[in-house]
Amino acid sequence: MxxxxxxxxxxxxxxxxxxxxxxxxxxxxxxxxxxxxxxxxxxxxxxxxxxxxxxxxxGLINAHHHMYQNLTRAYAPVTNGTLFEWLTGLYPLWAELNEDSVYLSTFIAMVELLMGGCTTSMDHMYVHPKPFLIDAQFKAAQEIGFRFHATRGSMTRSVKDGGLPPVSVVQDEETILEDSERLVAKFHDASAGSMGRVALAPCSLFSVSERIMTESARMSEKHELRLHTHLAEDPDEDTYCAEIYGCTPTEYFERVGWANHRSWVAHYIYPSKDEIDRLAHAGVCTAQCPCSNMMIGGGSADAMDMRRRGMKVGLGCDGSASTDHASMWLETRMALLLGRYRNGPHGMTARDALDMATRGGAACLGWEDEIGHLRPGxxxxxxxxxxxxxxxxxxxxxxxxxxxxxxxxxxxxxxxxxxxxxxxxxxLIANLGDILKEHSQHARRIQKLLP
Structure with missing residues (x-):
């Protein structure tokens, strides 16, 4: 043959x-x-x-990303802010996103990921000032030939509800749920060797209603979809959950039906050891984002301790406006350095980091049978x-x-x-120069730099 x-x-x-x-x-x-x-x-x-x-x-697998954010990389007014300061400063800019800007930012993100050794990526698209933004992402992925696991993110709580984002980027519950069903029907391909899948991904516990969390869990079970969200990323999240729900973020996560084998979470920096053990036992995976965690200075999870406790851990670039790059090689290197800095020279090896960037990422996406390794088949x-x-x-x-x-x-x-x-x-992208030129125009528009 x-x-x-x-x-x-x-x-x-x-x-x-x-x-x-x-x-x-x-x-x-x-x-x-x-x-x-x-x-x-x-x-x-x-x-x-x-x-x-x-x-x-x-190929390395990116288990957490926000591709649209490469339109606002290294944005000077917020480069040295806390997580909440950074978000508050950038949400008004992201309110200017449209189909064209999301298509261009996704295209550039995927090419950059390919150059850093990434062959499969999810994207957490939770800002929706305009409809059909995830459709634009699939268009970019199909044109490039990139293996893409989109996540239908969402926010329901704006500044008027005590949240962080402006009203223009949040949506009502029915719009979110109806569009989630539409995207699953149009793009989710669960077949072997699929090039495109869809997961459900409310942004965070403090940015969406309880109904969105519970209905997403039901929809996940109905269609056998993955679930994704940010969890235990910042100490302010503990305060919020205690005041609003009378419990910790992990306890709320369990209460709304997310503690199961279909879920993976981003960051998971501030849980208790017992909470890690419970989610690991339930089959929940997590994605560590070393560069973003260090850039924002908000702490980072002990990935090797989580792995020892039975939790599968992948790696992610996170948003291009917090990390300002999309190189999974660099994330893998930083995971190694962070693990050794935290736990000493015996704390982590290069093979541990590579396993997180391959098998760990595949576990997060529920795709371990076909990607993350090179066994025949x-x-x-x-x-x-x-x-x-x-x-x-x-x-x-x-x-x-x-x-x-x-x-x-x-x-x-x-x-x-x-x-x-x-x-x-x-x-090997024939029109990359034109895409970069158009991307620059949209970045200047969004950052209010056009004359």
Whole structure:
């Protein structure tokens, strides 16, 4: 049999317990067809890439993001604010989002993710000043060929209800629930090898009504959808839940029916140990966002302690206006550094961080069978990493540790569903220059910088 693509002469990280020092990987029909060592004869192929001893990993999986925020990166008035100051300063700008700006920001975000080794990403789109914004995101994903797990975010509480956002970006309950059903019917594809899925994602416990939380849980069970929200991200959330609901954020999360195997949460910085144990036992996963947590200075979860307690932990870039980048390689490196800084030199290894960025992210999205690893039959989503000879000089004993310790690394080749989307570090997007130009115009409009 002749396969579509063969990559050879590489160090292949297949999965958490399978590495091949000098091997090849064969791709056919968007799937991993076979893997072997240099001692085994590979199948003939239509196209062959020699990786020259480079590292191949599964594509990294972004488990928490806000793509529209790349329109307001490094926005000077709020760069040094607290989380709530940052949100209050930016919500009025995000009220200017429309279909075109969301399409452009999503397109740029996905290309940037590909260049940082990410092949599957969710997006938490919870600001809806205009309708059909998630439709625009799917348009971008389909044009690029990116594997996309959209989340239908929502907010019901504006400043007039004691919330943070302006009235123009929140919606009433019926609009949210009806549009959620519409998006699931139009875009959610639960079939094997799917390129697009939908999850339900009320923004946070303090930004939506209790009805939205409970109805989202019911809809999740009805359609077998994932559930996502921010949880226990800031101490102010504890105060809010105590005053409004008479309990902690985790207790409220459990009360509204979210403590189950379909849920994953972002950040989860301030729970008690007992609450971590309860959610882990219930099958809830979490996404850590190291760079965003450190940039805002609001604390970060102890990812390795959560993993020891049985909770599956993925990684996320978070919003491009808090982290100001969308590189999953950088998030993975920062997760390693943060874990070691927190718990000492034995606290975390590069393989732990890589496992979070692959298997952990796949667990968050409920997609562990097909992505996050390179076992035969898996989706052909992978990265051939590129590093300079100078950066790697002397790094001879462990290519996985060197990948995160010897910086920087970029995706030399990124493959999604068997298609090469980045080659020699360059995205294969014909109209990228035009997209960047239009993106700049919308960013200037939103930031009130147009003449």
């Amino acid at each position: 002749t396969v579509d693509l063969l990559i050879r002469n590489a160090y292949i990280y297949v999965d958490r317990d399978w590495e091949i020092a000098d091997g090849w990987i064969a791709i056919e029909g968007g799937r991993i067809h076979a893997i072997g060592s240099h001692a085994e004869e590979p199948p003939p192929s239509v196209k062959t890439i020699s990786a020259h001893g480079q590292l191949i990993t599964p 898996a989706c052909a989503d992978l990265v051939v990493w590129k590093m300079s000879e100078i950066a790697l000089a002397g790094a001879l004993s462990d290519p996985i540790e060197a990948w995160l310790r010897c910086a920087p690394a970029i995706a030399g080749t990124t493959i999604v569903n068997g298609r090469i989307l980045v080659e020699e570090g360059v995205p």
